[in-house]
Each structure stands twice: as C-alpha cells, then as structure tokens.
Amino acid sequence: MLRIVKQGPGLRRALRCGVAAATFALLAGAASAQTLEVAVEASPAGLDPHIVTAFASSQIVLGPIYEGLTALDKDLNIIPGLAQSWTASADGKTVTFKLRSGVTFHDGKPMEAEDVASSLRRVLSKDVGSPLASRLSAMESATAVDATTLELKLKEPSAPLLASLTGIAIVPRGLEGNKDALQRAPMGTGPFKFEEWQPNGFIRLAKHAGYWNTAEVKLAGVKFNFVPEAATRQVGIGNGQFALLPHVDAATALQLKGKPNIAMQETTELAYTLIGMNTSKPPFDNVKVREALNYALNRKEIIDAALFGSGAPAAPLPAVLKDWAVDVKDLPCYTYDPAKAQALLKEAGVATPVTVSMTVLPRQDIRDIAQVVQQQLGKAGFKVELKNPELGQFVQDWRNSNFDLFASTNAGSIEPDDYFYRAFRTGGSTNVFKYSNPELDTLLDKGRATLDKPARQAAYRDAQKILGCTGPAAHIAYPTLFSAVRSNLQGYDIYANRSLVSLGRASLR
Amino acid sequence: MLRHLLQRGLDLLIVLFGISVIVFLMIRLIPGDAVAIMLGANTEVTPERIAAMRGSLGLDRPLLEQYWVWLSRAVQGDFGTSIWTGRPVMQEIAAQIWPTLQLTLFSLVLGAGLAIPVGCLMAHWRGGRADLVLRVGAIAGLTIPSFWLGIVMLITVATLAPSFASLGYVPFSEDPLGNLQRLLLPAIALALPILANLSRLVRTAMLDALGQDYIRTARAKGLGERAVLYRHALRNALIPFVTSVGIMTGYLLGGAIVVEQVFSIPGLGRLILGAIAERNYPLIQATILVVTVGFVLVNALVDFAYALIDPRLRTAS
Numbered sequence: 001m002l003r004i005v006k007q008g009p010g011l012r013r014a015l016r017c018g019v020a021a022a023t024f025a026l027l028a029g030a031a032s033a034q035t036l037e038v039a040v041e042a043s044p045a046g047l048d049p050h051i052v053t054a055f056a057s058s059q060i061v062l063g064p065i066y067e068g069l070t071a072l073d074k075d076l077n078i079i080p081g082l083a084q085s086w087t088a089s090a091d092g093k094t095v096t097f098k099l100r101s102g103v104t105f106h107d108g109k110p111m112e113a114e115d116v117a118s119s120l121r122r123v124l125s126k127d128v129g130s131p132l133a134s135r136l137s138a139m140e141s142a143t144a145v146d147a148t149t150l151e152l153k154l155k156e157p158s159a160p161l162l163a164s165l166t167g168i169a170i171v172p173r174g175l176e177g178n179k180d181a182l183q184r185a186p187m188g189t190g191p192f193k194f195e196e197w198q199p200n201g202f203i204r205l206a207k208h209a210g211y212w213n214t215a216e217v218k219l220a221g222v223k224f225n226f227v228p229e230a231a232t233r234q235v236g237i238g239n240g241q242f243a244l245l246p247h248v249d250a251a252t253a254l255q256l257k258g259k260p261n262i263a264m265q266e267t268t269e270l271a272y273t274l275i276g277m278n279t280s281k282p283p284f285d286n287v288k289v290r291e292a293l294n295y296a297l298n299r300k301e302i303i304d305a306a307l308f309g310s311g312a313p314a315a316p317l318p319a320v321l322k323d324w325a326v327d328v329k330d331l332p333c334y335t336y337d338p339a340k341a342q343a344l345l346k347e348a349g350v351a352t353p354v355t356v357s358m359t360v361l362p363r364q365d366i367r368d369i370a371q372v373v374q375q376q377l378g379k380a381g382f383k384v385e386l387k388n389p390e391l392g393q394f395v396q397d398w399r400n401s402n403f404d405l406f407a408s409t410n411a412g413s414i415e416p417d418d419y420f421y422r423a424f425r426t427g428g429s430t431n432v433f434k435y436s437n438p439e440l441d442t443l444l445d446k447g448r449a450t451l452d453k454p455a456r457q458a459a460y461r462d463a464q465k466i467l468g469c470t471g472p473a474a475h476i477a478y479p480t481l482f483s484a485v486r487s488n489l490q491g492y493d494i495y496a497n498r499s500l501v502s503l504g505r506a507s508l509r
Numbered sequence: 510m511l512r513h514l515l516q517r518g519l520d521l522l523i524v525l526f527g528i529s530v531i532v533f534l535m536i537r538l539i540p541g542d543a544v545a546i547m548l549g550a551n552t553e554v555t556p557e558r559i560a561a562m563r564g565s566l567g568l569d570r571p572l573l574e575q576y577w578v579w580l581s582r583a584v585q586g587d588f589g590t591s592i593w594t595g596r597p598v599m600q601e602i603a604a605q606i607w608p609t610l611q612l613t614l615f616s617l618v619l620g621a622g623l624a625i626p627v628g629c630l631m632a633h634w635r636g637g638r639a640d641l642v643l644r645v646g647a648i649a650g651l652t653i654p655s656f657w658l659g660i661v662m663l664i665t666v667a668t669l670a671p672s673f674a675s676l677g678y679v680p681f682s683e684d685p686l687g688n689l690q691r692l693l694l695p696a697i698a699l700a701l702p703i704l705a706n707l708s709r710l711v712r713t714a715m716l717d718a719l720g721q722d723y724i725r726t727a728r729a730k731g732l733g734e735r736a737v738l739y740r741h742a743l744r745n746a747l748i749p750f751v752t753s754v755g756i757m758t759g760y761l762l763g764g765a766i767v768v769e770q771v772f773s774i775p776g777l778g779r780l781i782l783g784a785i786a787e788r789n790y791p792l793i794q795a796t797i798l799v800v801t802v803g804f805v806l807v808n809a810l811v812d813f814a815y816a817l818i819d820p821r822l823r824t825a826s
Binding site: 046052183199231232 | 561592595601604605663664667671675677678770772773775776780783786788789
C-alpha cells in the first residue's frame with residue numbers, strides 16, 4: 001500500500017476516485033436492495049400472454065404480471081385465483097365464477113367480470129390467433145352477470161377447464177381485435193407491474209401498489225436480466241450480482257451445489273423427453289415393433305449418461321401428478337430386456353437389423369439422449385441412423401410426419417388431457433405420429449367429458465397402460481429442474497411447471 | 510481525387526444492390542415454408558395465424574412487386590416491424606447499435622493503438638529475445654478465440670475481484686465509470702487478437718521499410734534513429750496497416766456477437782442471434798443489411814485514407 005502511495009499524486013488521486021466510486025456503488029446498491037435481480041437465459045419475444053407461448057415470455061408474464069381465474073399451489077393443486085369460487089350446473093354445461101372483489105389492473109382500473117369475459121373471447125378471436133384457443137374449445141359463451149359474477153356456457157362438459165384457466169391471463173376489456181398493444185406494454189392484475197423493457201438487456205417490474213393481496217408482496221420490484229451464457233450466469237450468482245437463477249442445467253447445478261451463500265432447490269419437471277414413432281409406415285405401424293422398442297430402452301442408463309443422473313424414468317404421466325400417474329413399475333415393457341425385444345421383432349416378421357432413421361431436435365440434452373438410445377437400440381436388433389437437422393427443418397419434418405423416429409421434448413401440464421388428447425387421439429392437432437387407436441380415443445373422450453373424478457382416473461389409468469407399451473411415443477425421462485438461490489432471498493419456491501409465481505411472496509434480507 | 514471518389518461511390522452502390530437482393534431473397538430461399546417454420550416451436554399454430562402472418566409479411570404477392578415494395582421502404586429506413594414485439598425494426602436496431610459501436614471502437618483503439626508501438630519495438634529489436642517473446646505471444650493471441658478468452662477472464666476476475674466483475678451494460682451517459690468498467694474485459698478479449706495480428710504486420714512492414722534506400726539516405730543525412738523510425742519508415746508501413754484495420758472492423762463485428770453473448774451486453778450481435786433464434790425475418794434482414802453496409806462503408810473509408818497517407822495514389826487513379 002505504502003509503495004503505491006509513494007508512486008505519486010496522480011495514482012493517489014485515481015485510487016481516491018476508485019474508493020469514492022466503490023462507496024457510491026455500495027450506497028446505490030443498498031438503496032435498491034429490495035429489487036430482486038434475476039438472471040434468465042433468453043430475452044422474451046413479446047409479452048402478450050395470449051400470443052406468446054415461448055417459455056422465455058410466459059415465465060415473466062404469467063404469475064408476476066398476470067393472473068388467471070384459477071391458480072396453482074406449490075404442489076400443483078388448483079386453487080382460487082381471480083375467481084374466489086365456482087359452481088357447475090347439474091349437466092356440467094354452465095359454470096358460474098364468483099370473482100374476488102377489490103382487484104385492480106396496474107393502471108388502477110377495477111377488474112370486473114366484463115374484463116374476464118372479454119379476455120376469454122380474445123383468446124378465441126380470429127384476429128388475435130391465440131395458440132391458447134384450443135384450450136377453450138369447449139367454450140360457447142362468456143357473460144358478465146354482474147361486476148363480480150361470470151357465467152360460462154360450454155358446448156359439452158369439460159373436465160380440463162379449471163386447469164386450462166390457470167394459464168389464461170385476464171387482461172383489460174376491449175382488446176379482442178388488438179394483437180399489438182400487450183406485446184410491448186403488458187397490463188395485468190398481478191403483484192408486479194411492467195416498468196421497462198430493454199430488449200436483450202432486461203425487463204424491470206415494480207410492485208403493484210394496488211394489488212389485492214398487497215400485504216404479501218415484499219419486494220419493491222423484480223429485474224429479469226437476460227444472460228444467455230451459462231458460465232456468465234454462474235459468475236453472476238457467485239458474486240451476488242444476481243440473487244436467483246430460476247433454471248439451472250444439471251451440469252451447472254452439480255458445480256453450484258455446496259457453494260457458500262447459494263442454496264439449490266430442485267423438483268421434477270412436468271415436460272418430458274421422448275422418442276416418437278411414425279405409425280403410418282413400416283416398421284412402426286406394427287404394434288410388436290413399438291413394444292420391442294420399449295423393451296430395448298434402459299431409461300435409467302439414458303438418464304445417467306445424458307442427464308447427469310438428474311431425472312426420473314418417464315411413464316406417460318409424471319409421478320408428481322399423484323392423482324393421475326401410473327407408476328413405471330406397473331408398466332411391464334419398461335423392464336430393459338434386449339432379448340425380448342429381439343424375440344418381438346422376430347414375431348413381427350421384420351428382417352433384423354431393422355434399419356430406421358431418427359430425427360433429432362437440435363438441443364444438447366436431446367442429442368446426448370439420441371446417441372445413447374441409438375446404441376441401446378443397436379443391441380436389440382435396430383440399426384438407427386441419426387439425422388441432425390437445424391431447428392426449422394426439424395419442425396417442418398416433425399409437422400409433416402416426415403420421420404421414422406424422432407427424439408424431442410414435450411411440454412408438460414397438470415392436466416392429463418393436455419398430455420394425451422392433442423398428441424395421441426385420432427386426428428389430434430399435434431398427432432404427428434399418425435397414431436389411431438379407437439380404444440384409446442374412447443378413453444380420452446371419456447376423460448375429457450366426465451366430471452366424476454374416480455371415473456376419470458380409471459379412464460386415464462387405462463390410457464396410460466396402452467400408451468406406455470404399444471403407444472407411438474416411448475417416454476424417456478422427466479428431467480430434474482434446479483433453481484439456484486442466494487441465501488438472502490427467502491420465500492422463493494421452485495414450481496414443477498417453471499412458474500415464477502412465488503416471487504409475489506419472496507423477500508430479500 | 511474526385512474521380513477516385515466517384516468510382517468508389519459507384520462500386521459501393523453496386524455492392525449495396527447485390528446485398529439487398531440477397532437479404533431480400535433470404536426469407537424465400539430457406540427450405541420449407543418460412544412462415545410455418547417461424548411459428549414452428551409452437552405446437553398449436555392455427556392455419557388462420559399462418560395466413561395472417563403471410564399477409565402481414567406480404568408473402569402472398571408476386572416476387573418482383575414484393576422486392577420493389579421492400580426496397581422502396583428500406584431506402585427510407587423502414588424495414589417493417591419486428592414479428593414478435595411489434596416494434597419498428599429500425600427502432601430495435603437503434604436501441605442496440607450503440608453498445609456494439611462503442612465496444613468495436615474501444616477494442617479497435619486498444620488493439621490497433623498498441624499494435625503500432627509494439628510492432629515498432631519488435632522491428633527495432635528484431636532477432637532479439639524480446640522480439641521472440643513478443644512474436645510467440647502474438648501467435649498465441651491469434652489462435653486463442655476471444656469468446657474463450659472472455660469466459661476465462663470473466664471467471665478469473667470474478668474469483669480474484671468479485672466486485673469488479675459486473676455484467677451487462679450501462680450507457681456512458683448514465684454512469685461513465687460503470688460503462689467503461691463493464692466494457693473493459695470484453696474489449697480486451699476482442700483487442701488481443703487484433704493486437705497480435707496488427708503488431709506482426711507492423712513489424713514486417715517496418716522491417717521492409719527499414720531496408721529501403723531512402724532510409725539509408727535519411728540515416729546518411731544524420732537523422733536520429735527515432736525520426737528515421739517514425740517519420741520515414743512508419744509512414745510507408747502504415748498502408749498495409751490501414752487495410753488490415755478495415756478488415757479487422759469486419760472481424761470485430763463478428764467477434765462481438767460471441768463476446769456480447771458471454772458478457773451479456775445488449776448489442777447488435779445479441780440482436781442478430783436472438784432474431785435468428787426466434788426466426789424474426791424482418792429483423793434478421795435489417796440487421797444483416799446494417800452490418801454489411803457498415804462493413805462496406807468502413808472499406809470505402811480505408812480507400813479514402815490511402816489517398817491521404819500516400820499522395821501517389823491520388824494521382825495514379
């Protein structure tokens with residue numbers, strides 16, 4: 001120190017300047033200590049909750065900025081959201097919602113039943129072209145009876161309705177034909193209101209002073225910093241610049257575990273990885289070949305090799321949906337048995353080795369999985385050639401069912417209907433497998449239109465038994481989801497659906 | 510001189526026209542239906558939404574008409590709106606061009622500025638031990654990719670001086686010190702390969718110049734070594750240097766893409782990457798056009814600088 005000072009007044013002045021700047025930075029930091037600094041991977045493509053479904057957008061808008069009529073608790077149970085209670089008519093075709101009173105939008109205007117009705121109509125509006133429209137396909141009309149009562153008329157009873165409503169944001173009335181306004185300036189009823197968006201930089205939210213449950217909100221605001229590089233996010237949480245990394249990959253999680261001042265939270269994700277089969281042409285049009293593929297897979301080994309051991313072998317529904325999921329142990333063909341696979345291929349009458357191609361989603365974890373699967377299938381009598389197209393080409397081939405096999409990932413939900421109906425029912429909107437099984441169709445129709453829970457559970461149990469062994473998708477894994485949390489952040493809870501809704505209850509020490 | 514400039518201007522227009530055609534055709538040349546692919550990651554796309562987007566991009570009209578409409582708007586600075594945010598594309602670019610320009614300039618000043626004295630010293634000490642060390646260092650600097658260097662520097666600084674390793678970007682007008690602090694590491698990462706490249710170039714050019722007759726003459730006149738080196742040799746050595754600086758600017762724009770990604774700086778590079786990832790074609794078209802035009806203009810400036818440095822080039826054309 002002495003030596004440095006001896007070097008002259010210029011340096012001393014510079015040093016003093018630096019100290020002053022550092023002090024200033026500290027003071028500035030203390031003043032805004034109540035704003036939570038979060039680092040997320042990607043910049044959102046837009047902020048309209050009815051248009052963007054990309055995860056980078058929805059994690060920021062749904063929960064922190066917007067709320068739905070219904071909501072989810074940490075254990076994924078449906079709880080009241082903006083609706084305090086609801087009742088269904090005897091035939092199940094009319095559902096009446098009683099809304100919470102005293103709810104205001106971020107501009108201070110009260111939220112009324114007309115806003116809810118308008119929001120639901122907006123999702124169905126052709127001008128907006130919302131990808132969420134299929135979730136409200138059962139809706140016939142939405143009417144505001146009075147300021148706090150909403151009546152929903154349905155074409156047929158809909159069991160998944162309440163779950164669907166958790167993901168449909170309530171926006172101010174009168175935007176039915178407008179698809180631009182909310183993309184840039186979101187306006188919801190949630191705990192935080194939108195303040196500033198610097199594309200590729202950050203999004204800053206401030207506490208919504210008029211929030212209906214304002215006592216719960218302790219943060220002055222949340223700043224989502226967009227930091228695309230995993231190593232950089234890791235540096236940022238290490239030196240305290242960020243207090244939360246909501247999503248950390250398995251490799252980084254291993255490195256962060258045990259670091260001082262950083263706690264890791266984990267849960268099993270609802271989205272799953274899968275190998276899809278094209279059932280419209282040989283060899284996967286043969287049910288025995290599909291069964292053989294399941295026997296040829298060692299899911300535990302795939303998870304260890306490709307996902308750093310972080311994940312659970314995947315039944316058609318994730319185990320966290322306790323009311324619905326069938327345990328993997330109850331699916332006989334989940335036992336790894338290459339000999340049996342070869343026997344089944346012989347029974348099917350196909351010449352071995354069966355040569356097929358597998359189109360792989362361009363994402364590192366999926367590529368890793370595909371390579372392990374290729375090698376496992378090789379032992380059981382398949383010869384798999386991997387195809388690695390870029391994303392656009394992948395999507396195109398996927399959409400046009402231009403594949404023998406594909407390796408990819410599917411979004412999760414809390415509702416069995418979301419997993420099965422679109423993907424596996426005959427003519428379903430994402431049934432790229434070209435799969436058709438009348439028996440399964442009957443079960444899925446029943447699961448959708450029956451309101452009686454035990455009867456629904458029975459239907460989905462049977463559906464999972466069919467899908468698990470002879471269906472067009474071999475479910476591979478539900479990966480583990482990690483969050484890294486600085487020790488000064490409290491009240492944050494990781495959600496299996498990646499929701500950041502718990503920020504409304506979090507606080508900084 | 511005037512003819513020289515006019516000739517260059519004409520060349521420039523032809524190049525720009527070529528670029529505009531390529532950028533325009535891009536959206537039509539990719540295999541498959543661009544709109545379906547653009548909406549691709551989303552599994553619940555309706556035919557109505559595809560039709561609406563095709564209409565809003567003007568893809569339902571004849572090709573020549575589309576090009577004319579696109580070009581006539583583009584020359585007025587209107588590249589349409591960003592597909593996802595609905596903001597005018599030029600507005601998005603304007604918001605993110607400054608960090609990149611600042612970073613480019615900063616690293617160019619660092620890299621090229623240091624390259625002249627370092628190259629001169631290498632030439633002065635040619636064959637000596639210091640020259641050898643600097644040459645080996647220059648080769649290392651050339652081969653190490655800047656994004657890797659960036660990550661290593663970031664992790665090292667974060668371990669040694671955590672409070673210094675701030676990420677992101679603040680505008681100079683808001684916080685000058687914070688701005689420079691945040692740009693210093695990425696600028697060094699980008700400047701090192703430039704320094705390595707240019708200092709070798711200066712060394713060779715200086716050695717070449719020092720062997721010429723006019724240098725012997727200058728020495729024979731009794732000029733001091735410093736004057737010989739800087740006033741006579743360097744001036745001639747600068748011509749290849751200036752050419753390289755022009756090319757380096759193009760390199761910097763490319764390098765900035767990855768370095769911006771590492772240091773999470775909201776610049777043009779991140780804008781391009783993001784636009785490609787989300788298949789935001791109007792934004793991709795506009796950013797590529799802006800970057801190429803920038804590159805072409807820099808090269809035109811380099812040509813102009815030749816004429817300033819070397820009077821012979823003025824009369825030759």
